[in-house]
Amino acid sequence: MTAPALPNSFKTGPDERGHFGIYGGRFVAETLMPLILELEKAYDDAKYDPAFHAELSALSNFYAGRPSKLYFAEGLTNHLGGARVFFKREDLNHTGSHKINNCLGQILLAKRMGKTRIIAETGAGQHGVASATVSARFGLPCVVYMGATDVERQAPNVFRMKLLGATVNPVTAGNGTLKDAMNEALRDWVTNVEDTYYLIGTAAGPHPYPEMVRDFQSVIGKEARAQILEQEGRLPDMIVAAVGGGSNAIGLFHPFLDDQDVEIIGVEAGGHGLDIENGHAASMSGGRPGVLHGNRTYLLQDADGQILEGHSVSAGLDYPGVGPEHSWLRDTGRVKYVPIIDDEALDAFKVCTRTEGIIPALESAHAIAHVIKIAPSMSKDKIIIVNLSGRGDKDVHTVGKLLGMDI
Amino acid sequence: MTETRIDRRFAALKAEGRPALVTFMTAGDPDPETTLALLKALPEAGADVIELGMPFSDPMADGPAIQAAGLRALKGGQTLAKTLNLVRAFRKSDDTTPIVLMGYYNPIYSHGSEAFVVEAKAAGVDGLIIVDLPPEADDELCIPALDAGLNFIRLATPTTDDKRLPTVLTNTSGFVYYVSINGITGSAAPDNSRVAEAVQRIKRHTKLPVSVGFGVRSAEQAAAIGAHADGVVVGSAIVAAIAASLDGEGRATGATVPAVVTLVSELASGVRAARASVAA
Numbered sequence: 006m007t008a009p010a011l012p013n014s015f016k017t018g019p020d021e022r023g024h025f026g027i028y029g030g031r032f033v034a035e036t037l038m039p040l041i042l043e044l045e046k047a048y049d050d051a052k053y054d055p056a057f058h059a060e061l062s063a064l065s066n067f068y069a070g071r072p073s074k075l076y077f078a079e080g081l082t083n084h085l086g087g088a089r090v091f092f093k094r095e096d097l098n099h100t101g102s103h104k105i106n107n108c109l110g111q112i113l114l115a116k117r118m119g120k121t122r123i124i125a126e127t128g129a130g131q132h133g134v135a136s137a138t139v140s141a142r143f144g145l146p147c148v149v150y151m152g153a154t155d156v157e158r159q160a161p162n163v164f165r166m167k168l169l170g171a172t173v174n175p176v177t178a179g180n181g182t183l184k185d186a187m188n189e190a191l192r193d194w195v196t197n198v199e200d201t202y203y204l205i206g207t208a209a210g211p212h213p214y215p216e217m218v219r220d221f222q223s224v225i226g227k228e229a230r231a232q233i234l235e236q237e238g239r240l241p242d243m244i245v246a247a248v249g250g251g252s253n254a255i256g257l258f259h260p261f262l263d264d265q266d267v268e269i270i271g272v273e274a275g276g277h278g279l280d281i282e283n284g285h286a287a288s289m290s291g292g293r294p295g296v297l298h299g300n301r302t303y304l305l306q307d308a309d310g311q312i313l314e315g316h317s318v319s320a321g322l323d324y325p326g327v328g329p330e331h332s333w334l335r336d337t338g339r340v341k342y343v344p345i346i347d348d349e350a351l352d353a354f355k356v357c358t359r360t361e362g363i364i365p366a367l368e369s370a371h372a373i374a375h376v377i378k379i380a381p382s383m384s385k386d387k388i389i390i391v392n393l394s395g396r397g398d399k400d401v402h403t404v405g406k407l408l409g410m411d412i
Numbered sequence: 413m414t415e416t417r418i419d420r421r422f423a424a425l426k427a428e429g430r431p432a433l434v435t436f437m438t439a440g441d442p443d444p445e446t447t448l449a450l451l452k453a454l455p456e457a458g459a460d461v462i463e464l465g466m467p468f469s470d471p472m473a474d475g476p477a478i479q480a481a482g483l484r485a486l487k488g489g490q491t492l493a494k495t496l497n498l499v500r501a502f503r504k505s506d507d508t509t510p511i512v513l514m515g516y517y518n519p520i521y522s523h524g525s526e527a528f529v530v531e532a533k534a535a536g537v538d539g540l541i542i543v544d545l546p547p548e549a550d551d552e553l554c555i556p557a558l559d560a561g562l563n564f565i566r567l568a569t570p571t572t573d574d575k576r577l578p579t580v581l582t583n584t585s586g587f588v589y590y591v592s593i594n595g596i597t598g599s600a601a602p603d604n605s606r607v608a609e610a611v612q613r614i615k616r617h618t619k620l621p622v623s624v625g626f627g628v629r630s631a632e633q634a635a636a637i638g639a640h641a642d643g644v645v646v647g648s649a650i651v652a653a654i655a656a657s658l659d660g661e662g663r664a665t666g667a668t669v670p671a672v673v674t675l676v677s678e679l680a681s682g683v684r685a686a687r688a689s690v691a692a
Contacts, residue, residue: 310522
């Protein structure tokens with residue numbers, strides 16, 4: 006693929022039809038098209054409504070606990086002996102991950118649109134928990150679709166969702182992971198178009214979801230940029246985040262896109278390794294452009310255009326696609342995407358826990374693993390910000406199993 | 413564009429004074445040989461237009477019956493090229509029954525839209541229904557398909573209001589497929605009076621025939637819907653009949669073709685009684 010001409014700014018997308026270069030768009034069944042157009046209009050109205058932002062800002066502060074801290078990870082930095090590493094502490098948010106940022110924004114939008122029922126898909130369960138949380142807070146019934154495989158490997162989050170009053174529907178189609186859950190959520194939406202709001206958890210799907218989710222998550226990067234300027238008096242040399250669908254990553258990256266001196270790295274799930282067919286979830290490093298779930302983007306697919314399931318030790322990264330803006334940022338070269346395999350992520354999980362006393366989500370451990378790889382070779386005056394997108398309590402069971410411990 | 417087999421078939425049925433029976437099955441379910449045998453048997457059993465599903469790993473608009481059919485076909489190694497081969501083989505013995513390929517965009521995009529429409533036309537395909545390509549994406553496949561001489565059949569739904577209908581109907585050809593309910597294939601039966609109203613509404617905007625599908629399972633339903641529509645589409649019921657005829661390993665049996673022929677014959681008697689029931 007030839008690289009497109011570089012734009013003056015990397016922050017102006019998408020265009021009015023939802024395209025980031027050739028990516029994005031609205032590839033949905035006709036039944037959903039009028040709803041998607043209605044949603045776009047509602048979001049455009051909300052975007053320019055100070056009252057909407059005031060309500061979201063108040064909830065973010067007093068309910069979710071923002072701003073999240075930018076923490077100098079001294080233990081990890083000393084352990085690595087190179088660049089100084091800072092954690093953007095999204096793990097400290099209410100519900101334990103960045104997912105709440107997007108859920109608060111979208112539930113306010115759902116309310117504004119007069120919708121009375123919330124549906125969501127979830128992989129690791131972080132978005133499911135965040136959706137169930139905001140639904141409880143606003144008194145709306147919530148149905149969460151979750152792959153049967155994920156229901157099993159993320160049992161604590163399933164229980165949390167149920168405690169919060171949500172209905173969790175296990176999806177057995179396909180391999181029973183995130184993409185199958187998203188298919189089932191789309192089937193629900195197309196059946197219940199009148200009253201239902203589909204709260205998509207990642208920066209993917211038909212326009213305006215990729216833009217909207219990015220906007221709600223950009224609070225991460227806006228805060229981090231202001232915080233590092235305040236704490237260190239300068240911008241970082243590098244920012245790093247894990248990419249599944251890519252919402253925490255685009256949230257951190259977007260405010261830095263036009264800071265040309267800031268190197269930006271997205272870390273994909275390398276699973277068992279990129280050379281293992283269907284053994285990873287690195288859609289940009291090991292896939293090619295295609296159309297799924299309402300957008301054109303990099304996808305894991307076979308020679309005939311059938312979507313592969315992919316694999317990652319992290320349920321939250323186990324998705325065969327990626328948000329369309331990432332695909333565009335990849336092609337333009339503004340962001341570099343690298344794979345981290347399961348074993349490297351598990352090592353990073355342990356290193357972070359031991360050196361910082363912070364148990365990271367397996368998703369975030371992928372980002373930390375890349376930092377562990379490169380920080381030692383960087384000089385001590387360099388600064389890296391890594392998005393600690395979620396806490397790892399939910400993964401303790403999975404990690405225990407992999408380490409051969411009975412917990 | 414030039415006249416297709418679809419145009420000719422609907423014109424002939426209009427002259428005959430009855431609606432078309434449009435049948436759906438998935439190509440390669442459970443194997444290509446069975447699909448070819450079914451293709452050959454369907455016209456005689458009373459199918460007027462044949463929709464052939466191109467299996468896709470992620471059929472977002474389909475219910476459990478058609479999802480399962482797609483998985484069976486993919487498990488048997490069905491590909492886009494093999495589906496075109498089936499049409500080519502069918503055309504050796506039948507040059508009049510219209511064939512419409514129905515599916516999702518990614519396998520076609522992966523193959524290349526421009527190449528696909530040319531190959532499909534040459535194989536004897538008459539039209540395409542691609543669920544996840546709304547009119548906003550017409551330059552992706554619709555325009556190349558029309559240029560290649562294929563009909564591009566669009567879905568209209570209960571959420572498609574009068575304001576949006578002209579957008580949906582622009583570039584639509586062959587017929588309009590009215591999805592009778594908000595939902596996935598094989599859902600609950602549509603409300604007949606609302607269907608009649610919707611067909612009339614669409615007809616105020618277009619001269620194209622209007623076929624109605626989603627949730628039609630029996631000869632009685634086919635007759636009731638056919639009283640108002642130019643075509644009745646039956647999919648999940650046929651696919652379920654195929655599924656019920658398979659052996660424990662999911663292979664076709666001697667009962668597979670007869671099961672489908674029996675069902676389609678009943679449905680065909682339903683559409684043939686449609687206008688009679690209106691007169692009565």
